[in-house]
Amino acid sequence: MEVSTADVAPAMRLPVGLAGGVFPAGCPSRTVLDHITSKWGVLILLALSEGEQRWSELRRRAEGVSEKMLAQTLKTLERDGLVSRKAQPVIPPRVDYSLTERGYELSALLVPLVAWAFENADDIINGQRTD
Amino acid sequence: MEVSTADVAPAMRLPVGLAGGVFPAGCPSRTVLDHITSKWGVLILLALSEGEQRWSELRRRAEGVSEKMLAQTLKTLERDGLVSRKAQPVIPPRVDYSLTERGYELSALLVPLVAWAFENADDIINGQRTD
DNA sequence: GGCGGTACTAACTTCCATGCCAGTACCTTA
């Protein structure tokens, strides 16, 4: 078998921490991973990967998200420096959300993952493995 | 800025579903995404991406996982056709887990994501964005 | 003989993410 991590991203090989244990419990990586792999985190990053969007637009695109979770998730992602918030002091309020540079980096990795999930979802759910 | 979704996986662009709504709520993609982005799902897939491993080895590598969650997660991933289980009828019991072909496909996308999280974790947690 | 390791399953409990609802402040349209 020659499928290995090396095929994927030569400059992105998993670091030292992996040799002998995936991650120390409670290390920053775990926290960050939790944020970006959270149910709504993924969807929102994904939606924003296609460009700046307003609050209400995000609500519609991340179908099923409640206002509370949208606010909470956006706040987390903003604190993590992945999303930037631009509020315009107009009435009615208008707030635009977009990805930061770091956010784009992330979404570049996230998008193929989600695409893969989308493409394989039916097979997987129907229990049709090829192997 | 040249980081865009197009740079990543030309054949993996996000499909039609995305234009106008990330995913329908309750569609298979959501379910699969939940499995593979689950707290322990990620860690286990990651650990297995480095090759076949036994139960007890996985316990140690995914630091902090309880036996219950390990069993549960492995069962889910096995049902999804991402992990294969080989039990040897020896005493004491010996069970080896490895990724299926589909599992490797996934891990190839997951590994760079996790690597990114690892590399950026400190910056993110300390709130030091560069932008 | 008793402890520990291997690979689990099952029951009970706890806790946090999420959901649901209500409220805010201002404007527009009917």
Next chain:
DNA sequence: TAAGGTACTGGCATGGAAGTTAGTACCGCC
């Protein structure tokens, strides 16, 4: 005047994820 849209915040409820504990069956080690 009343309803509805915009962008939120906060409280309470709950369900599912996760943790805890115990039990199983067999063996090797000391």
